[in-house]
Amino acid sequence: MKHPVDAHVGKRIRHRRWMVGMTQQQLADAVGIKFQQIQKYETGMNRVSASRLWDIANTLNVPIAFFFEGLEGEAAQLMAVDGDIMGDKEALELVRSYYAIPEHQRRRLFDLARVLSDAA
Numbered sequence: 001m002k003h004p005v006d007a008h009v010g011k012r013i014r015h016r017r018w019m020v021g022m023t024q025q026q027l028a029d030a031v032g033i034k035f036q037q038i039q040k041y042e043t044g045m046n047r048v049s050a051s052r053l054w055d056i057a058n059t060l061n062v063p064i065a066f067f068f069e070g071l072e073g074e075a076a077q078l079m080a081v082d083g084d085i086m087g088d089k090e091a092l093e094l095v096r097s098y099y100a101i102p103e104h105q106r107r108r109l110f111d112l113a114r115v116l117s118d119a120a
Helices: 004-019 024-031 035-043 050-060 064-068 074-078 089-100 103-119
Strands: none
């Protein structure tokens, strides 16, 4: 059974990898492992050792603490819930596209999305 912390760390690895536009194979090559191991880390099926997390953090250019952000309090309880939105490939692509929009236009899009969601 997956431990919620392992699942959270794996989702954060996947999230950051997607945000920088890196494939599982590219990340695996950079840290010296097979891409199947990256898959297992990202799903939370395998735990990431401290030294491997260090290598992944350096490759993805984030501090190790990045992988644990959002884990405290209520968010930790939510980790056990299936269907995490950031685990969805489409949601990650939407977030990446959203942040590619210039800031003033992004703010207007955000306001529009909020109005539409309130109306639904």
